[in-house]
Amino acid sequence: MRIRPASIADLPRCQDIERAAGECFRPIGMSEIAEDEPLSLDELAGFQRSGLAWVAVDDDGQPVAYLIAEPVDDALHIEQVSVHPKWARHGIGRRLIEHAAEHAAAEGIAALTLTTFTEVAWNAPYYARCGFEPIPDASLTPGLRKIRDQEAAHGLDRWPRTCMRRTL
Numbered sequence: 001m002r003i004r005p006a007s008i009a010d011l012p013r014c015q016d017i018e019r020a021a022g023e024c025f026r027p028i029g030m031s032e033i034a035e036d037e038p039l040s041l042d043e044l045a046g047f048q049r050s051g052l053a054w055v056a057v058d059d060d061g062q063p064v065a066y067l068i069a070e071p072v073d074d075a076l077h078i079e080q081v082s083v084h085p086k087w088a089r090h091g092i093g094r095r096l097i098e099h100a101a102e103h104a105a106a107e108g109i110a111a112l113t114l115t116t117f118t119e120v121a122w123n124a125p126y127y128a129r130c131g132f133e134p135i136p137d138a139s140l141t142p143g144l145r146k147i148r149d150q151e152a153a154h155g156l157d158r159w160p161r162t163c164m165r166r167t168l
Helices: 008-028 031-035 041-050 092-106 124-129 142-153
Strands: 002-005 053-057 063-072 075-083 111-117 133-135 161-167
Touching: 002 092, 008 031, 008 041, 008 053, 008 063, 008 075, 041 053, 041 063, 053 092, 063 092, 063 142, 075 092, 075 142, 092 111, 111 124, 111 142, 124 161, 142 161
Parallel strands: 075 111
Antiparallel strands: 002 053, 053 063, 063 075, 111 161, 133 161
């Protein structure tokens, strides 16, 4: 499995991966998440242009997973990491996270952050195994607080969520 920067041509496939990965939420009573549309091609292109979008590709060079990130306060914030369900449980998500961590460290960034559902096995418990720790609400940076407010406005707080940080 090779990780490379996402190209503009990869972005529709990233949307497809996000839709497929979202279906995993339907059986656990989170149909709204499954039905939520991925970021638009324009939004994804912004991450791609910034150099903070990566894809994991199969032997044919086709994306099977992706990660997008952005600088938020003193960290590189993982906006989204998604693995197509056919490729789940092969360590691809972890490899993408490690790739983002290596990029951040090379840029002198001291941490990765993300927001996630606390009670979904492949969310907060998974990220804890990847070295992330919950950030108490009282310790959220202004940028993370803004992200959480946007998520709440989008209805994601219907289920318990948390911010997490991994020091590099």
